[in-house]
Every structure is written in C-alpha cells, then in structure tokens.
Amino acid sequence: MSFIVRRLVFYIVAAWVALTVNFFIPRAMPGNAVQAIMAKFPSLQPSAYKALEAMLGVGHPGSIWSQYGSYLDDVFHFNFGTDVTQYPAPVSTLLAETIPWTLVLVGSATVIAFVVGTGLGIVAGWRHGGRLDRVLPGLMFLQAIPYFFFALILLELFAAKLHVFPLGQGYAEGLVPGWHWDFIGSAIYHSLLPALTIVLTSIAGWMLQMRNVMITTVGEDYVIAAQAKGLHNRRVIFTYAARNAILPQLQGFALALGFVVSGALIMEIVFSYPGIGLLLLTAVTSSDYPLMQAIFLVITFAVLIANMVVDVIIVLSDPRARAREAS
Amino acid sequence: MTAVLPITADAAALPIQDARPGRWRRMPPKAKVGAVLLVVFILAGIIGPLVAPYDPSFQNPSPALSLRAPYGAHLLGTTQSGQDVLSQLLVGIRLTLELAFIVGVVATALSVIVGVTSAFLGGVWDEVLSLLSNVFLVIPALPLLIVLLGSLQTRGQTATIVVLSALGWPWGARVIRAQTLAIRNRDFIAAARETGEKTWRIISFEIVPNEVSLIAASFVNTVLYAIGASVALAFIGVANLNAWSLGTMLYWAQSQQALELGAWWWFVPPGLAVAFIGAGLVLLNTGIDELGNPRLRDATSASRIAGHWLPPADPTPVLAEVSQHRGKLAGFLHSFSRSSLLDETERAGHR
Numbered sequence: 001m002s003f004i005v006r007r008l009v010f011y012i013v014a015a016w017v018a019l020t021v022n023f024f025i026p027r028a029m030p031g032n033a034v035q036a037i038m039a040k041f042p043s044l045q046p047s048a049y050k051a052l053e054a055m056l057g058v059g060h061p062g063s064i065w066s067q068y069g070s071y072l073d074d075v076f077h078f079n080f081g082t083d084v085t086q087y088p089a090p091v092s093t094l095l096a097e098t099i100p101w102t103l104v105l106v107g108s109a110t111v112i113a114f115v116v117g118t119g120l121g122i123v124a125g126w127r128h129g130g131r132l133d134r135v136l137p138g139l140m141f142l143q144a145i146p147y148f149f150f151a152l153i154l155l156e157l158f159a160a161k162l163h164v165f166p167l168g169q170g171y172a173e174g175l176v177p178g179w180h181w182d183f184i185g186s187a188i189y190h191s192l193l194p195a196l197t198i199v200l201t202s203i204a205g206w207m208l209q210m211r212n213v214m215i216t217t218v219g220e221d222y223v224i225a226a227q228a229k230g231l232h233n234r235r236v237i238f239t240y241a242a243r244n245a246i247l248p249q250l251q252g253f254a255l256a257l258g259f260v261v262s263g264a265l266i267m268e269i270v271f272s273y274p275g276i277g278l279l280l281l282t283a284v285t286s287s288d289y290p291l292m293q294a295i296f297l298v299i300t301f302a303v304l305i306a307n308m309v310v311d312v313i314i315v316l317s318d319p320r321a322r323a324r325e326a327s
Numbered sequence: 328m329t330a331v332l333p334i335t336a337d338a339a340a341l342p343i344q345d346a347r348p349g350r351w352r353r354m355p356p357k358a359k360v361g362a363v364l365l366v367v368f369i370l371a372g373i374i375g376p377l378v379a380p381y382d383p384s385f386q387n388p389s390p391a392l393s394l395r396a397p398y399g400a401h402l403l404g405t406t407q408s409g410q411d412v413l414s415q416l417l418v419g420i421r422l423t424l425e426l427a428f429i430v431g432v433v434a435t436a437l438s439v440i441v442g443v444t445s446a447f448l449g450g451v452w453d454e455v456l457s458l459l460s461n462v463f464l465v466i467p468a469l470p471l472l473i474v475l476l477g478s479l480q481t482r483g484q485t486a487t488i489v490v491l492s493a494l495g496w497p498w499g500a501r502v503i504r505a506q507t508l509a510i511r512n513r514d515f516i517a518a519a520r521e522t523g524e525k526t527w528r529i530i531s532f533e534i535v536p537n538e539v540s541l542i543a544a545s546f547v548n549t550v551l552y553a554i555g556a557s558v559a560l561a562f563i564g565v566a567n568l569n570a571w572s573l574g575t576m577l578y579w580a581q582s583q584q585a586l587e588l589g590a591w592w593w594f595v596p597p598g599l600a601v602a603f604i605g606a607g608l609v610l611l612n613t614g615i616d617e618l619g620n621p622r623l624r625d626a627t628s629a630s631r632i633a634g635h636w637l638p639p640a641d642p643t644p645v646l647a648e649v650s651q652h653r654g655k656l657a658g659f660l661h662s663f664s665r666s667s668l669l670d671e672t673e674r675a676g677h678r
Contacts (some may be wrong), residue, residue: 152586251665279516
C-alpha cells in the first residue's frame with residue numbers, strides 16, 4: 001500500500017472518530033435538549049419536535065445502533081437536518097451559503113501567510129543574527145495576540161478612525177450577490193482587512209519555525225561543502241538549505257492547520273464576515289445544536305482534506321518519498 | 328514544576344540545578360523578558376482582586392459614568408453600564424490565569440502519563456496511543472470545544488477546565504514520547520534495570536527528572552493553548568458570562584458595540600493583557616528552547632564566511648538514537664502515521 005493510500009485510511013479513521021464523537025455528545029449530555037430548544041423557540045411547530053428528537057436521539061426511537069446507522073447515512077447524503085432558528089431551512093443550505101466565503105478568505109490568506117512567512121524565515125535563518133533576525137521578538141508578540149483582538153484593533157484604526165476600509169460585512173449593502181464586477185470588487189474590498197489580519201497574525205509562526213530549521217540546516221556539512229565549491233549564494237540557499245528545511249515546515253503546516261482555521265473562524269465574527277464562523281456564532285447564541293454539530297463536521301472535514309493535500313505535497317517534494325511511492 | 332517531583336539524593340535527579348546562583352544571568356535575554364512579563368501578570372492576578380477599586384459588576388446608574396473615557400477616579404474608564412474597566416481587568420486576569428494554570432497542570436500530567444506509558448509499553452500499545460493522539464491532533468480543537476461546551480445546559484468554570492484538559496494533551500504526549508524513547512536506550516537506564524529497579528521507579532526517578540525541561544516547555548505551551556482557547560470560547564459566549572475573565576470582558580465589549588461607540592478603553596486593556604501574557608509565555612518557551620539547542624542562540628560566536636554570518640557547525644549531528652523493532656501488527660499500525668515516511672526512508676538510506 002502506498003503512503004498516500006495509508007494516509008487516506010488514517011484520515012478516514014479520524015473522520016469516523018469525529019463523526020462518532022459528534023453523535024454521542026448530545027446523547028451524553030444531561031437534560032432534555034429537545035425541550036430546551038422547544039422552550040427557546042415558541043415559533044416551532046410541534047412537527048419539529050419529532051425531527052429534533054430523532055436528530056438528537058432524545059426520544060430514543062429505535063436502538064442506539066440503528067440511530068447511529070441512520071445518522072451516518074444522513075451525513076453521507078449531506079443531510080444535516082433542519083435548522084431550528086430559521087426553521088424550515090435545511091442546515092445544508094445555510095452551510096452552502098457560507099462555506100464559499102470562508103474557503104476563499106481563510107484559504108487564500110493562510111496560503112499567502114505560509115509562503116511569505118517561509119520566505120522570510122529562509123532569509124532570517126540564512127542571515128542569522130542579521131537585521132531581519134533581530135525583529136523576531138516583536139514578531140513573537142504579534143503571534144501571541146489573539147486573532148480576534150488584532151482584528152478589533154485593525155478595525156478601530158483603519159475602519160472607525162481612518163475610514164480606509166469598511167466596518168465589516170462581506171460586501172456593500174444593496175448589492176445583489178452574483179458574478180458581476182460591482183459585487184466582486186466590493187467583496188474583494190471587504191475581504192482585504194480580514195485577510196490582512198490572518199496574514200499578519202500567522203506569518204510570525206511560519207517565519208520562526210522556518211528560521212529555526214534553516215539555522216540547523218545551514219550548519220550541515222553539505223551546505224558548507226556547497227559554499228566551498230563556490231556555488232552562487234542563491235543556489236546554496238534555495239536548492240541546498242531551504243529545499244531540505246521545507247519538509248519539517250510542511251509537516252508543521254499540516255499540524256497547525258486546525259489552529260489556523262479555528263482562529264480565522266473567530267476572527268470572522270469581529271468583521272461580521274458572512275462566513276461559517278459567523279454562522280457558528282449565531283448557532284451558539286441561539287443554542288442551535290444541529291447547526292453547531294454540522295459546522296463542526298464541515299470544519300473537521302475541511303481540515304482533514306487540507307492535511308491530505310499537504311501529505312501529497314510532502315511526498316512530491318521529497319525525492320526519497322517519491323522514489324518509494326514509485327516502487 | 329520542580330516542586331512536584333520527588334527529588335532524592337539520587338544522582339539521576341541532579342540535572343535540576345535551578346537554585347545555582349548566576350543561573351538568571353546565564354538565561355537568554357528573551358527568556359528573561361518573558362519571565363518578567365509573566366511575573367507581573369501573576370502578581371496582578373494574585374493582588375489584583377484585593378486592590379480593585381470597585382466591584383467589577385457594580386453598575387453605576389449615573390449617566391455621566393456611562394462610557395466615560397479614562398480619568399482620575401476610573402483609570403481605565405467605564406463601560407456602557409457604568410462598570411469600572413480596571414476592576415474588571417484585575418479580577419479577570421486572576422480568573423483567566425487560574426483556569427489556564429489548572430488546565431496546564433492537568434493536561435501536562437496527562438501528556439506525561441500517555442507519553443511515557445506509550446514509549447515504555449512499546450509495540451502495539453504504543454502505536455494505538457500514538458494513533459489516538461494523532462487523530463486528536465488532526466481534529467480541529469476549537470470547533471469541538473464549542474460543540475462540547477455549547478451542548479451543556481450550564482457552562483461553569485469546571486466544565487471548561489475538564490474539556491480543555493481532555494483535549495489539551497496530544498501535543499505534549501507526542502514530544503514526551505519521542506524523548507522517552509531516546510532516553511530509555513541510554514546506559515544509565517540499562518544499569519538501573521540490571522540492578523533490579525522496578526519499572527515505576529525507573530520511570531519516576533530516572534526518566535521523568537531527565538525530561539524536566541521538556542515537560543516545562545510542554546506545560547508552558549499548554550497554558551498558552553488554554554488561555555487562547557478559553558478567551559476565544561468566552562469571546563463567542565461559550566462560558567460562564569457572569570464571571571469576569573479577560574474573555575468575558577471582550578465578549579461584553581463586543582456584544583455592546585464598544586468598537587462602534589469608539590470606546591477603545593473597554594476592549595484594548597483585556598486584549599493587550601492576553602497578548603502580553605501570551606508573548607511572555609512564547610518568549611519563555613523560546614528561551615527554554617535556546618537553552619537546549621545552543622545553535623538557536625544569538626549569533627555572537629558566529630563567524631563571517633563569504634560575506635555572511637555562519638553559525639558554528641555542530642561536529643556531531645544529533646541522530647535519533649531510536650532503533651525500533653516493531654512487531655507485525657505494530658508495524659502495520661505505524662505505517663499509517665506521517666512519521667512512517669521519514670523513518671522508513673531513513674532506514675532505506677542506511678542500507
């Protein structure tokens with residue numbers, strides 16, 4: 001079995017664990033969740049009661065195993081039940097409306113931060129003790145700031161005080177979402193500040209990690225040998241040192257993805273950005289369990305898929321692994 | 328951390344020499360800054376609630392005190408309902424630090440137990456435990472925390488501590504397991520085993536004291552995680568909103584539109600407090616790293632070759648001293664982990 005296939009199996013196991021945890025959480029909690037929801041939303045029709053019971057497993061229709069079976073079946077068909085706050089709307093429609101926003105914003109900002117941070121880390125590690133290396137303590141401070149607080153500060157400065165950027169939302173009011181230039185321009189304009197927040201707060205982490213690996217790599221004999229051969233500095237940095245330092249960096253990237261995505265979700269709330277993070281907030285404030293659970297699953301699956309992609313990149317960028325994959 | 332460990336006259340326990348004078352001077356400057364920052368906030372957490380000028384929940388009905396910018400009587404201004412921000416901050420620092428400290432202790436203890444057991448049992452059990460921690464590492468923690476705490480009817484401090492600790496161990500367990508694997512093949516462990524020491528004695532008197540710096544680093548990391556997660560959870564309202572913590576302060580500031588009202592003194596102090604505590608922890612951890620890995624230290628001894636700084640090369644590159652003999656089942660389980668790619672290619676390279 002090749003490495004990629006085995007990793008795929010691992011991610012399927014991880015997904016199954018997430019699904020199972022998600023299934024048992026409402027069943028393990030004390031109190032009657034359905035009655036709590038019904039009390040909170042007097043507008044719900046009695047027909048919703050049955051649906052909620054089935055979803056949260058409170059009324060115990062059938063054995064726990066048959067519930068589990070039908071739950072897995074529902075998830076496979078992207079059927080996450082109906083939403084409680086916006087009652088007849090299925091949860092999957094709400095998700096479909098918000099996922100693209102988050103995917104574009106968080107995805108592109110994370111990739112930009114990773115690429116720029118790794119590049120700066122290469123330079124800082126190569127010129128160890130140099131000018132770039134000396135700003136590191138400041139960057140560590142930037143790294144320790146919670147995403148959402150940094151977002152608040154940027155909003156205060158650039159939106160409330162200087163009026164350079166809009167105060168949140170995904171696009172200007174009155175625009176109809178669609179593939180026309182007005183809307184796309186407005187959406188890009190509104191996403192600049194959130195994207196800047198993600199890039200600025202996460203760039204320091206990538207830079208630090210790459211710098212540390214780079215310092216260790218630069219001390220290796222083969223790098224010194226390359227210099228002794230009189231190779232051009234750029235060639236030594238990129239094809240000798242950075243090429244080898246990037247593997248641990250990629251592994252770190254895969255491990256940190258969950259943290260980055262979670263931080264970005266909370267940040268969306270500050271910007272009232274119409275993504276999945278804001279949806280999560282509405283789900284939490286209205287104790288909308290089905291929506292909360294669906295969002296948890298969607299985020300988990302997204303992180304698992306991203307991890308899988310990183311694994312493929314690791315295999316592609318490591319010649320030893322490529323050779324093993326081919327044999 | 329050292330206070331927790333039973334220190335005997337045992338030679339193996341000697342690496343703990345924190346009491347030696349001059350230790351502070353030899354610490355990397357980053358670690359010093361971090362330690363000073365942390366001490367300031369810990370003191371604020373201990374003394375703060377005693378010297379807080381007002382009751383943090385007291386709502387002053389006077390309209391002049393609604394959203395008042397900082398001035399003499401209210402050094403950090405007031406909230407919309409006339410509460411004193413400074414008092415909230417002082418009480419909030421204590422609660423946030425308390426929670427993070429307890430989570431740090433519990434989760435680090437869990438990761439030591441899992442990491443050491445995993446390395447010592449070896450074979451299938453090791454792989455099962457590693458698989459479990461890998462699964463929990465790859466599942467994003469914050470959404471899971473939200474679902475877990477969100478579905479509780481009552482959200483108290485205890486629930487948050489339990490859930491944060493239950494999800495906070497895999498990072499530490501990974502590192503400690505790797506270190507234990509490296510240590511357990513050393514000669515002094517073999518010697519201890521030959522003299523007939525029991526396994527639990529070897530673990531608690533030979534292995535764990537040698538991992539103190541690693542455990543300390545993992546504790547600092549866990550505290551950092553606990554602060555980040557608890558503040559984020561409180562910020563979106565998944566916490567006991569009647570208690571004052573840095574997170575709930577930010578929650579109330581956000582939900583009562585402090586930003587739109589221009590009341591920067593309401594959300595900047597708690598946010599900066601979180602940022603400074605976090606920076607202190609990160610700096611302290613980098614300092615611990617640099618103590619263990621001299622190459623990461625500032626390049627005072629670096630030489631200048633071909634126009635750029637070159638740090639001194641390590642004549643003996645550190646190789647993993649782990650030779651793993653896995654059974655069939657254990658090897659099968661191991662092949663699903665990401666690290667299998669590295670080990671096996673390494674082995675192929677040595678052939």
